[in-house]
Amino acid sequence: MSTETPILHVDMDAFFASVEVVRRPELRGRPVVVGGEGDRGVVAAASYEARAFGVRSAMPSTRARRLCPDIVFLRGDHRLYGEVSGRIMEVFRRYTPLVEPLSLDEAFLDVSGVSRLHGSPEQVAAAIRADLSASESLTCSVGVAPNKFLAKLASGQAKPKAGLAGPVFGTGIEVVAVDGVEAFLDPLPVQTVWGVGPRTFERLERFGVRTVADLRDVPADTLVSALGRAVGSQLWRLARGIDDRAVEPEQVTKSVGHEETFARDLADPLEIRRHLVRMVDAVARRARSAGVAGRTVSVKLRYPDFTTMGRSHTLPDPTDLAVEILEVATGLVDSVDTTPGIRLLGVSLGNLQDGSVRQLRFNDIEVAQGRAPGWRAAEGAVDEIRERFGNNAIGPAVADELGPKEIGDSQWGPDV
Numbered sequence: 001m002s003t004e005t006p007i008l009h010v011d012m013d014a015f016f017a018s019v020e021v022v023r024r025p026e027l028r029g030r031p032v033v034v035g036g037e038g039d040r041g042v043v044a045a046a047s048y049e050a051r052a053f054g055v056r057s058a059m060p061s062t063r064a065r066r067l068c069p070d071i072v073f074l075r076g077d078h079r080l081y082g083e084v085s086g087r088i089m090e091v092f093r094r095y096t097p098l099v100e101p102l103s104l105d106e107a108f109l110d111v112s113g114v115s116r117l118h119g120s121p122e123q124v125a126a127a128i129r130a131d132l133s134a135s136e137s138l139t140c141s142v143g144v145a146p147n148k149f150l151a152k153l154a155s156g157q158a159k160p161k162a163g164l165a166g167p168v169f170g171t172g173i174e175v176v177a178v179d180g181v182e183a184f185l186d187p188l189p190v191q192t193v194w195g196v197g198p199r200t201f202e203r204l205e206r207f208g209v210r211t212v213a214d215l216r217d218v219p220a221d222t223l224v225s226a227l228g229r230a231v232g233s234q235l236w237r238l239a240r241g242i243d244d245r246a247v248e249p250e251q252v253t254k255s256v257g258h259e260e261t262f263a264r265d266l267a268d269p270l271e272i273r274r275h276l277v278r279m280v281d282a283v284a285r286r287a288r289s290a291g292v293a294g295r296t297v298s299v300k301l302r303y304p305d306f307t308t309m310g311r312s313h314t315l316p317d318p319t320d321l322a323v324e325i326l327e328v329a330t331g332l333v334d335s336v337d338t339t340p341g342i343r344l345l346g347v348s349l350g351n352l353q354d355g356s357v358r359q360l361r362f363n364d365i366e367v368a369q370g371r372a373p374g375w376r377a378a379e380g381a382v383d384e385i386r387e388r389f390g391n392n393a394i395g396p397a398v399a400d401e402l403g404p405k406e407i408g409d410s411q412w413g414p415d416v
Contacts (some may be wrong), residue, residue, distance in 0.1 A: 006121040007247065008109040009143040009151035010092065010128060013160055013167070015105035016045035019084050022137045029166060030072055037061055037073040040261050040343065044076060048160055048167035049299050081105075084136060091131050095124050100247045100343035104154075108148055110247035125173045139169070145176035149243035150184070153192060181241035186213035192236050195231055205225060215239040252352075256287045256294070259346025265304050267341040272333065277396045279347045280329055284322035287349055288383060293318035297328040301336055302344035309336055312350075320355050322396075323375050 009131050012018070015035040021027050031050035035043040041061035053068035064071060085104035092099045095118050098110035118124050125142040132138050143154025158174035160167040176184045188211055192197055203226055209215050218237040224232035237243070258279045266272050274301075287293060299310035311332040319325060328349050385394045 007151040009155040011155045013106035013139045017047040032072045034076040048162045051162035098247045108247045142173045147243035150176045188212045255350040257348025261344045265341030280326040287320040291355045292352040293320040293355040294352045296351035298348045299332045300346035
């Protein structure tokens with residue numbers, strides 16, 4: 001294979017469901033779904049046995065049960081998935097330090113400088129697949145191409161297909177050579193190109209565009225005129241397989257947040273407050289754990305009719321303290337009418353920066369002189385107690401439970 005800068009996109013196959021099957025071998029061969037089992041739940045991941053019935057991620061759980069009455073629903077274990085993901089990323093780093101994780105189950109790898117140690121890009125891809133099979137009993141699909149865009153498309157082509165008897169595996173590796181870009185792209189549906197959503201596709205259809213080959217035939221000026229300069233120019237480049245982005249191993253956290261869909265609509269302000277307190281507690285704890293602080297506090301609310309509303313406020317100084325985040329978040333929620341009830345609530349901290357760099361405030365001087373309560377010391381003590389005795393050892397008095405919301409709690413909807 002000839003590549004200018006060989007990039008691998010490694011994507012684990014049905015990751016959450018596959019990890020659960022490894023943990024519970026008795027489920028092998030059965031239609032397994034990870035997600036919220038309740039009427040408001042959604043499918044997070046489906047095994048290939050479940051996909052054979054038409055079950056897909058982001059599908060309402062009620063529809064998944066109708067399609068496959070024998071489906072096995074699992075709530076999911078985000079902590080376990082995170083641990084497995086960490087080991088997977090370490091496998092990647094055995095082959096190259098240039099690893100850019102995109103999520104728990106996929107990453108870009110720049111393997112341009114490892115040929116003497118590990119062989120060709122195809123050989124690296126095969127070795128990674130063998131390592132993950134041996135160490136984790138998991139399969140992955142790998143795209144090998146000259147850039148990120150093509151590598152991600154290629155890994156999609158290498159994915160197993162759902163069959164009635166289980167997954168139908170191919171080679172698991174799809175290679176796109178420099179001189180084979182057009183041949184690879186031309187037959188693909190134009191919707192596979194980044195930036196082509198339903199509305200953009202409707203506009204492209206007016207020009208008779210259905211495949212990437214069709215898109216490449218549209219002049220750049222026409223695309224810019226129809227879609228705007230940014231989108232039009234990007235689609236013109238991607239239709240030709242042009243993508244200059246480098247693999248970025250050091251990823252900066254952009255926001256820290258938590259949201260939850262409730263089993264029933266919440267209208268009682270005190271009940272909403274209790275959930276908000278636990279969410280803010282979790283967000284602040286994760287921010288401190290990540291060593292970041294943020295200036296922008298945002299809340300998200302969804303009504304029973306699925307209308308979604310967001311509010312945000314930017315502070316003059318960054319914070320990682322729950323007491324300060326809660327004050328802002330409470331004001332934002334209070335500014336919204338919750339009397340119709342809400343089915344979803346979320347809070348996030350954005351506009352992040354290094355948490356160790358803080359602007360000295362007058363309150364900090366008063367704390368140092370013993371004239372004011374030290375919230376930073378108090379919340380730090382809470383962190384230490386939880387670290388030593390567990391999350392449920394201490395927590396906000398007004399919350400419904402002591403422990404903070406964990407990553408993944410009700411992420412895919414309630415189970416009731």
